[in-house]
Amino acid sequence: MNQAQTFGQAPHSTADTSTPSRWRSPSTTQDPTMKMLLKLVGKSKTQSSDMESNIQAALTQGDPLADNVVTWMNSQPAGAGRKLFEQALESGIETIAEPPQPLIELFQQIDDRPQWLDDDMLSLACQTGLRAGLGGQVVLSCMALMGGYRSGAAVKPLVMTGALTSMAKRRLAETSKFVVDLYNSPTLSRYSPGFKSAIRVRLMHALVRHRLNNNPNWDTDAWGSPINQADMLGTNLLFSVASLLGLRSMGFIYNKKETHSTMMFWRYVGYLMGVDLELLPVTVKQGMQTAYVIGASQGKADNDSRDLAIALMEVPYQDKEGMSRWLGKVEMQLRSGLSRLFMGNHSANQLELPNNPLKFTVLFTTPLIFTTEVLRILTPGGTKLATYAGKRAVHRHVEHILGGKLPDYVPHNLPGQLHS
Numbered sequence: 185m186n187q188a189q190t191f192g193q194a195p196h197s198t199a200d201t202s203t204p205s206r207w208r209s210p211s212t213t214q215d216p217t218m219k220m221l222l223k224l225v226g227k228s229k230t231q232s233s234d235m236e237s238n239i240q241a242a243l244t245q246g247d248p249l250a251d252n253v254v255t256w257m258n259s260q261p262a263g264a265g266r267k268l269f270e271q272a273l274e275s276g277i278e279t280i281a282e283p284p285q286p287l288i289e290l291f292q293q294i295d296d297r298p299q300w301l302d303d304d305m306l307s308l309a310c311q312t313g314l315r316a317g318l319g320g321q322v323v324l325s326c327m328a329l330m331g332g333y334r335s336g337a338a339v340k341p342l343v344m345t346g347a348l349t350s351m352a353k354r355r356l357a358e359t360s361k362f363v364v365d366l367y368n369s370p371t372l373s374r375y376s377p378g379f380k381s382a383i384r385v386r387l388m389h390a391l392v393r394h395r396l397n398n399n400p401n402w403d404t405d406a407w408g409s410p411i412n413q414a415d416m417l418g419t420n421l422l423f424s425v426a427s428l429l430g431l432r433s434m435g436f437i438y439n440k441k442e443t444h445s446t447m448m449f450w451r452y453v454g455y456l457m458g459v460d461l462e463l464l465p466v467t468v469k470q471g472m473q474t475a476y477v478i479g480a481s482q483g484k485a486d487n488d489s490r491d492l493a494i495a496l497m498e499v500p501y502q503d504k505e506g507m508s509r510w511l512g513k514v515e516m517q518l519r520s521g522l523s524r525l526f527m528g529n530h531s532a533n534q535l536e537l538p539n540n541p542l543k544f545t546v547l548f549t550t551p552l553i554f555t556t557e558v559l560r561i562l563t564p565g566g567t568k569l570a571t572y573a574g575k576r577a578v579h580r581h582v583e584h585i586l587g588g589k590l591p592d593y594v595p596h597n598l599p600g601q602l603h604s
Contacts, residue, residue, distance in 0.1 A: 204243050204408035206337040210236060210480035217528030218480040225472045238463060239477050242417065243408035247458035249293055250390035252286040258394070269387065273380055294383060294456055295374065301452060305441075307370040309449030312442045314367050315567070316431050317574030319553070321581055323430040324363065325356060325496065326519050327526040328422040333493045334479070334531050336486030337407040338415045343488045344401065345392055345595055352495035353502055358591040360582045363423070372452060382456040384593035389416070389458070392595050416459045418478045424450035425471030430526050434546065435553030437561065443468050485534035493535040518542045 257265030369378030501512025521543025
């Protein structure tokens, strides 16, 4: 299967096709960052009616395969459905004597490894991702997570499933662990930690979607489906093309093969996590085109967005005292400044991020990182050494912020009891 043949085709619709009021025509955007992105990727392709209509429709579409599994789980005794799911994930669907049809259909999809995958390219993507070391963690926090808070509608599942403002540190830790698990699974083989983590997160999303779809406070007309295809696609792009652009702006150097491998890696991750393959971009340019449509069609940030953004900013000095707390506040100001540079003033102002001179530290750090990268490229074995050092730094950082408590990818704050 050629990757390019499937991108941009209309995905299969499984939900109400009415457009949520959150949708804005991309052409009406007032965000200077989105307008600049439009100039970079070209107006004619970016504003393709097919791409816009597909993403517009995706706002009302969930993940039918995982959603059907959750519906089945709720018909079983508490814990019985989750037990069979875990058996299928850990040992294979074939180890279940009489597996239910929803499990069969889900695992048929995830066990069907796409022909367009290249194991060497997937391994290169993992090395590329780990090489950035703590720089990757900065982009994860200041761009991927913070960027996800730009849309007031997209953050509603986070807000309605628990006190996320008090769980910001834990969410950052668990997301970091998730990404590390993925990059520690060089080919994302069937029983690798990253593969299994992706499927568990997919089920968690379906559990949340099921509960919120039955919550009278969920406003489908305004927000669309909870954790819908468009929002999942947007998150995927934040970890792929947006992160590549963010790391490059920090001074990291990536060649064409490394960027292509990264796009392939995250396209497969998106596929495993239930995003329609037809929506997932193949190239960086396609990713930028898609990111424009998603970003320019989002409504404004709201109070929920701002509460989550503030909670994420406060993580560096949370639960600290004395000098550590002071240093944490300095780090917070630095990170918020980087978020402002990554996202642009328009989005940063909506999130009420501090606007301080510390954001200009990149004028000093970017040349240093760029120089180090040039030396890496020119030095025999430099890339291998940088990857080793980056991997060690990330592992130490993630172990520290997890505090010994590994993620279980189970939603603990859903209102009401949900059998799983």
